[in-house]
Amino acid sequence: MNRLLLWFNQTGSPPNFDRFAARWTPWAFAVAFVTMAVGVYGALYSVPADYQQGESFRILYIHVPCAWMSLFVFVVMAMQSVIALVWRIKICELLAMACAPVGAAFTLITLLTGSIWGKPTWGTWWTWDPRLTSELVLLFLYVGVMGLYAAIEDRRAAARAAAFLALVGVVNVPIVHFAVNWWNTLHQGSTIRLIGPSKMDTSMLWPLLFTVIASKAWFIGSLLQRARAMNLEQESAKDWAREADGDDA
Amino acid sequence: MSNVYVAASFAVTAIILGWDYLSPQLKLRRVRRAIRLRARRDTNRKS
Amino acid sequence: MSAAPTSPPLLECRGLCFARNEEPVFGPIDLRVAAGEALLVKGGNGAGKTTLLRVLAGLLTPTAGDVQAMGMSVDAGHLVRGCAFLGHLHGHKGDLTALENLDFSAVLLGANRDPETVLAEVGLSGHEDHQARRLSAGQNKRLALARLRLSPAKLWLLDEPYANLDLDGIELVNRLISMHLDEGGGVLLTTHGAYAAPPVPIRTLELSA
Amino acid sequence: MSAAPTSPPLLECRGLCFARNEEPVFGPIDLRVAAGEALLVKGGNGAGKTTLLRVLAGLLTPTAGDVQAMGMSVDAGHLVRGCAFLGHLHGHKGDLTALENLDFSAVLLGANRDPETVLAEVGLSGHEDHQARRLSAGQNKRLALARLRLSPAKLWLLDEPYANLDLDGIELVNRLISMHLDEGGGVLLTTHGAYAAPPVPIRTLELSA
Amino acid sequence: MNAPSLLALAKAQAERDLRLVWRRRGDALQPLMFALMVVALFPLALGAEPGKLAKIAPGVLWVAVLLSGLLTLDNLFRSDLEDGSLEQLLLSRAPLAWLIAVRVAVHWTVTALPLLIATPLLAELLALPHDLLGPLLASLALGTPLLSLIGAVVAALTVGIRRSGMLLAVLALPLYVPVLVFGAGAVAAASQGLPWLGAIYLLGAGLALALVLAPLAAATALRIALT
């Protein structure tokens, strides 16, 4: 265990992380942009309109991946938080905190595209149904984590306090996910499976596959980028930061 | 007509992701400038 | 003094550094307080005395180095539980009377002295039933000193115990410290060096801004 | 000193008494501070120095007697507007930087000195851009002293100006007071007498608890 | 002892207050978040039926705005008291009422204006009929500054009391009632197709009056509270 920790601390040391992030961020975004382009093309032009919902069903191709990400990112944040709290690894604190704004962005997209989609299909922008409500609560939780992190002066203490909140808040994730099963709601139940038999036709499924990959790659890119900026800001007095800055400035 | 909804949601997504992409880059640039200014001040003080 | 020189140190730290958001506040410090010893930390305004004391108590996490207090290592999760700490804040409720405050501290600390006599010792007799909020700056300080006297702790961490006290009060602090050392306790105290130092054999640590 | 002895007193009071809920805090006091004069109020902890100062500034209403400041009488509705007051609280915002705090004070007080030079005078150069909250106890005190220097007020009311300051800081307070007296101002200051008194011709008032 | 001009004073004070807000810009969003959450709590507590919600929407929105304003009120003078700035202000030669007016203006801009801007969104969440948005916005635009001004007087009165958050609420609410009655009343009238401009005019008149009187009253209250 101890050796593992040591290894983690070494490869995860601030200068190493900076190099790592600088190296991989462009790749992650490259993958994201390409798959997104393909996926969006498929969604907008290649797939035929749905016989029930018409054109508006194309919103699915962004709504669903972003909705999945909104939950996934919170889980990642909670896992990083555990590591940050138990082993006090600095990079994990940064990564956990960098998750919050990305996750909040995905949650916001889910909420907005969902309500835009709701207007033509349900006839209203918003209702207080369990899934929508719990997703809104998820946004509040993200905002809360960001707010707490911003409100505390000492960066490391702030990260630990906010990580604790993320841990407490993670109970909301299963609520969002299972809301459609536990209560009867307006919102669609689980219909889509990327692996195995799905209730959706495969010919309509493939753009979704691309946008799902795109959202994952985007998350990685954005996470690295944010964590790198935070890392550099906190270490700005150190020598390596000056040298690293000299390299590409 | 429902194209409006599709366009709106794609636009919203583009805006939010654009913010998500740009804001850390702006922050990185700001941090870099601060580091450089500080380094310059330090060298000035030493010399 | 009365303690055997072989007793384990009450407080020991090696290579202790502290930085606030990457700005170093004090450099690597080694110090040791054994039973029967007092250590005086001296330094001008902003030298980092308060910060050092909070790090030693575990209320701030050091950037490097380690602290051992009463045989246990101190870090963020592990405060120096069972030490007596006197900070810039008094640590008693303004709405309770002097005696009520001490009564609570007595239970919390597991004291074996009587609050009322201790109050008299620090020169607050007659003020037992006054709310702490109504005491003057110096009287409040004396109330905090009474808590020290009450505490069964071996290790005392005192931040500027002399501030706000008149000549009589300074005398009182010195008396308390001597008694504590005689009973085999250890004291670490800070002062900015403008006046007063305890009249006991003492070692000094200089901090500079 | 430089002021003519016939100038009207900056502060004068006769038969001043103050009681809190019928408990007298200080007896009838007569005092006078003329231009170029300093008056040192001495007293142990709880003697009533802080209380006296607040009564003189109009922040507390006396039970008997009257106060005249700069030719106007002071009572509950009429504070001594235009005096410079240094209390136990610093009076600047922790969230603003040292310089921002002084800049605001400069406008508020109608100062005719430059905040930045004054900051340097009190030994805070290099801390201009630090938030006041991040300054240590002594540095905060120095910032409050800077405001005094900025103020065009003739009359200074200072409550324990020496507290929390190191030797250097005490020196600074004394220098500020001498300069102010030379410019024809008047100063009333309190201390519990444990140390330090200004090195100027001074009259003393003893308060006893 | 050259007294600074009123304009220079106002500028310095506004700059200082805005800077303080900026330093804690996280806090500035919080009244908005609070109102959003109160608005969200109601459908959750009532069970959501659009028809039922729409009926209570104007009332809930007004109450949410009022409460969120109420909760920020305590900050108006308290932090200045705690660090001694208020003493310094009282003992300076600057006209107190004028400084208070500036401060209330900044406070309203920072806490109420964002709420006003977000009102259409909040209204949508409560399914407020669209033709009521106009009256709602008008009543809030006139009502919130009035609330801030009245609140300032009460905040000044209670500033000497520690942890007065609740007491402040208890004292301010009775004074807020008329504003609420006319404000929410205007919207309610509009929803029933009745003339609603009368209530708005009344609010306007009240605002004009308060603009002149409230800063003076608050200055007096501050002096009373602190001496």
Next chain:
Amino acid sequence: MNAPSLLALAKAQAERDLRLVWRRRGDALQPLMFALMVVALFPLALGAEPGKLAKIAPGVLWVAVLLSGLLTLDNLFRSDLEDGSLEQLLLSRAPLAWLIAVRVAVHWTVTALPLLIATPLLAELLALPHDLLGPLLASLALGTPLLSLIGAVVAALTVGIRRSGMLLAVLALPLYVPVLVFGAGAVAAASQGLPWLGAIYLLGAGLALALVLAPLAAATALRIALT
């Protein structure tokens, strides 16, 4: 260094906290006053029609209780932080979670219990049908301690932040939502003649869980916030 017994500690802590409340007994009434006023504001904002009021009564009551609890939360640890008592507590040998549990119990007794007792009165003001009073009281009796316990964790986490009142609200409300949904849901179900005990059982289970976990979590949060 004889460690004091848990019981003696609990007694001393409870006595101290109750005494502090007693010294400011005016403050202790304020949550009640606040809830009363929120309840009173609604008829004013909505225009009083008994039928309309009765329908929203359970929701309004729950929201009023929840908000008034929220507003007293900040005091739970803050005043102890400001005068340094909290440092002393952390540095003593006494078990922190246990002291926190005692403190939350006192806090609930002082702020929520009077509300619970006044609920029949408030319900009457909102014309709540009498047969709903039982479910309402049951849901509040189980829900309010749950709210206090959850709130304690958040209050501990934010205690290091000055003027965190609003931030506290923003952090706590999302965690309060499930309690509100089940609590108000039970009453709503009862009003439609549906079975409502299920929600009550869930609240009870949540309370049992929180009774064990929340003090520990709050103690951890306090240590995180203060070191």
